[in-house]
Amino acid sequence: MDGQQSTPDDVYTHGHHESVVRAHAARTAQNSAAFVLPHLAPGSRVLDVGCGPGSITCDFAALTAPGQVVGLDRSEDIVAQARALAEERGVENVRFVTGNVYDLDVEDEAFDVVHAHQVLQHLTDPVAAVREMRRVAKPGGIIAVRDADFHGMSWYPEIPELDEWMDLYQRIARRNGAEPDAGRRLVSWMQEAGFTDVAPSSSNWLYATPQQRTWQARVWSERVLHSAFADQAVGYGFAERADLERIASGWHRWGSSADGWFLIPNGEVIGRA
Template structure:
């Protein structure tokens, strides 16, 4: 697989990924869930969405895949702590999924297509392994960011992450046009249902979770290392990002929003 992921699975990254649940990150697919569904969750990370899905399909089964093994031990541990047994985790490439045609009732990605080299090929593969006559391919990707108050460090973070993602061949914030990719991957337009969702971080706890993690990423994650080694940011800019996020966390009026585009595609 050719990955263009602009960070790694360091602790501050896994912290943000572990916060994600079906309710706060994939609510748009809840109406389509059935107790006996077979689900493929691609880019499962530490498994918080995957385990939540498995609990919602008690007579079904969930397979979570990640392109590297790094976060999968944590995902398995999470499933074990929750007593969830109808789930498995394995390494797999979204560009060439290791499953036969027509294998799953639901094939799901959350903030994955923006980080890979060929999102249209990925959607073709997702369509291939979805069952015919009602199989679903679902995707949710960020579309836009907004924050208050103005903050030079966060502005630097946004500029650097966009520049770095584009420079590595990614597609930052593609949520507004993922339905176009789905149509190019073989879904007819009338079989694609489009919607939007959002995250909002404003309470002290939410600011600490989001901004604290982002500050740590700027100081000590694969993102910081790649930014320096690739010439995408200077050490001074990274420190500006970290300081900006810390200032935002401390501001009782701090607000950060993420708009996501969502698609449910019926095979």
């Protein structure tokens, strides 16, 4: 699907370890794309850029049938998982393809809604990606983007290892040419991409019940030790294995705190093509 023109060679900070994919598969249209739902209708054509394992994409397809929904990801392995999910759910108006957000193999003005969830934060040129997303949106259609803001995250109790985790994540992402505090920059990026009609909003993910804390702590402790995050932390010389083990233990200590709280703010923007 990649075009012949030169495009940025982005490094994905998270990678596709099982712990990462498991976290992404827990996302739904309701808990991760509620700001898009009022813009969906039966018959809408939707492109979901950076669709991951397809959980949000399949939700979109259910809401827009008989409209056609396309999920796009650069990983063939992840696309295969998304196809399996669609088959498992019996969703027939969705297809999944590999592709490049900077050079979409899609004709101009093809979709009513072009959506990207937690994608722009990982790109070295998010503005170029937004321009390309705009190209494939119909006149009057929308481009919907949502990204977390890492420096906006807050937690309790104060766990020093989580401070280390944040510092390490920031260093790795920026070493990759990415912007981990993307949420607060979405309006700016949309404006730079040429949008004059933008509607910003925000929403949170909160982990504060025992079940939520256990889930979040397990996911991130595994990611710290075993995902591409771990490989990059050591490979870039930012941490030793002992550091990662200490940070992972800190995540577990936070997860076992009866009064634990972890808040992830997300910026959201709807741009009108």
